[in-house]
Amino acid sequence: MGFRGPGHPAAFANKLTQSNMELTISIILGFMIIGAIYAIHARDLLSAVVAMGIVGYGLVVCFLLLKAPDLAIVQIVVETITLVIMVAVVLDSTREELKISLDRRAIVQVIAGLIVFAGLFYFFTLAIENLDPLGIHTMRMSETYVNGAVEKTGSINLVTGVLFDFRAYDTLGEAVILYIAALGVLTLLRIKGKK
Amino acid sequence: MIVKKVTPLLAGLIFLFGVYIVLHGHLTPGGGFAGGAIIAGAFILLILAYGSSALNLRKEVAGSSNTESVALLMVCILAIMGLLFGAKVFFFNFLPKGTPGELLSAGFIPLYNIFIGIEVAGAILTIFLALVIFKEESSK
Numbered sequence: 001m002g003f004r005g006p007g008h009p010a011a012f013a014n015k016l017t018q019s020n021m022e023l024t025i026s027i028i029l030g031f032m033i034i035g036a037i038y039a040i041h042a043r044d045l046l047s048a049v050v051a052m053g054i055v056g057y058g059l060v061v062c063f064l065l066l067k068a069p070d071l072a073i074v075q076i077v078v079e080t081i082t083l084v085i086m087v088a089v090v091l092d093s094t095r096e097e098l099k100i101s102l103d104r105r106a107i108v109q110v111i112a113g114l115i116v117f118a119g120l121f122y123f124f125t126l127a128i129e130n131l132d133p134l135g136i137h138t139m140r141m142s143e144t145y146v147n148g149a150v151e152k153t154g155s156i157n158l159v160t161g162v163l164f165d166f167r168a169y170d171t172l173g174e175a176v177i178l179y180i181a182a183l184g185v186l187t188l189l190r191i192k193g194k195k
Numbered sequence: 196m197i198v199k200k201v202t203p204l205l206a207g208l209i210f211l212f213g214v215y216i217v218l219h220g221h222l223t224p225g226g227g228f229a230g231g232a233i234i235a236g237a238f239i240l241l242i243l244a245y246g247s248s249a250l251n252l253r254k255e256v257a258g259s260s261n262t263e264s265v266a267l268l269m270v271c272i273l274a275i276m277g278l279l280f281g282a283k284v285f286f287f288n289f290l291p292k293g294t295p296g297e298l299l300s301a302g303f304i305p306l307y308n309i310f311i312g313i314e315v316a317g318a319i320l321t322i323f324l325a326l327v328i329f330k331e332e333s334s335k
Contacts, residue, residue: 069224073216077232081239081319085326092330155221155304163226164304164311172270174228175311178318179267185322186260189329 025062032058045095049086053079070159202244209237217312218305227308231315238320242327252331256324263317269310273303 035054042048056079063072100106145162155161163171216223217230 070226070229073225073229074232077229077236081232081236081323084239084243085323088326088330157221157223157226159224160221160226160304160308164221164307168274168307171227171307171311172274175267175270175314178315179263182260182263182318182321182325185325186256189325 021065025065028058028061028065043097045090045097046087049083049090052086053083056083070157198244202240206237206241209240210234213237213312213316217308220308220312221304227311228315230308231312232319234312234316235319235323238316239323242323252324252328256321256328259317259320259324263314263321266310266314266317270307270314273307273310277303 032055035051035058039048039051039055042051056075060072060076060079063069063075145166146158155165213230213233213236215230216225216233217227220226220230
């Protein structure tokens with residue numbers, strides 16, 4: 001495993017052995033799949049939203065078990081906020097699902113989607129032929145990150161060291177994405193300008 | 196009634212926890228994104244508890260969008276300062292590193308964390324406020 005600073009709260013996960021952890025994650029993944037399937041087929045939209053909550057919070061537990069607390073914090077907060085917004089939307093509009101009828105236009109769209117899927121699948125098969133066989137890690141880039149991060153960045157949280165120093169461009173891009181998302185929402189939801 | 200009594204006590208604690216997560220981003224799990232989302236969550240909790248009529252939402256959405264714009268601008272300025280001082284590299288970590296493990300260490304990573312935290316909090320709050328304002332105005 002990589003470098004872990006003093007006081008890193010990952011010790012609790014070491015109690016679980018490898019096979020135990022895989023079993024636990026498999027059970028949680030099973031629950032997530034059940035929740036997702038229920039969310040598709042639920043008649044009531046509110047229960048569909050709550051079933052989507054199972055998927056989100058199950059993902060949080062998976063992140064914690066896989067020793068990624070940084071991701072787990074973000075996931076749990078964002079999941080809660082989106083759940084609140086979705087529940088508000090469902091309570092405010094309708095709780096019934098809309099009926100979708102198959103007309104000619106829908107069939108054309110489905111066929112177009114299938115063609116795009118086939119094209120992407122062709123490139124996917126091309127790509128996996130060039131991958132290393134399963135079980136061999138390609139650590140060419142991350143090895144230098146894991147070994148020299150503390151000396152190079154001075155940050156004992158390796159994730160922050162990578163995100164905010166080696167990959168500072170990525171972080172700037174993510175921040176710009178959020179900024180543009182907020183701009184887009186403000187632009188789409190203005191009422192005074194439309195009149 | 197219970198919600199209105201408890202929310203001001205809790206919202207301050209949640210806000211402080213978010214600030215802690217942002218400031219200790221280079222020491223403990225978390226960082227700008229997680230802390231910013233938590234800070235936005237504190238404000239969203241206040242808005243949900245007190246209803247949208249209690250606050251001047253128009254003013255607030257202008258403030259939050261201005262805040263996130265300034266924070267993103269500061270991130271870009273930090274990046275360009277890496278060009279001016281030290282090596283000629285965008286996002287060069289030009290500040291002294293300090294001893295790993297202390298609060299004031301890791302060069303400009305804490306600063307960068309703080310501005311990203313403000314930006315994320317402003318963006319999420321802006322999106323939420325825009326939705327609330329849209330609902331208020333369309334129901335009129």
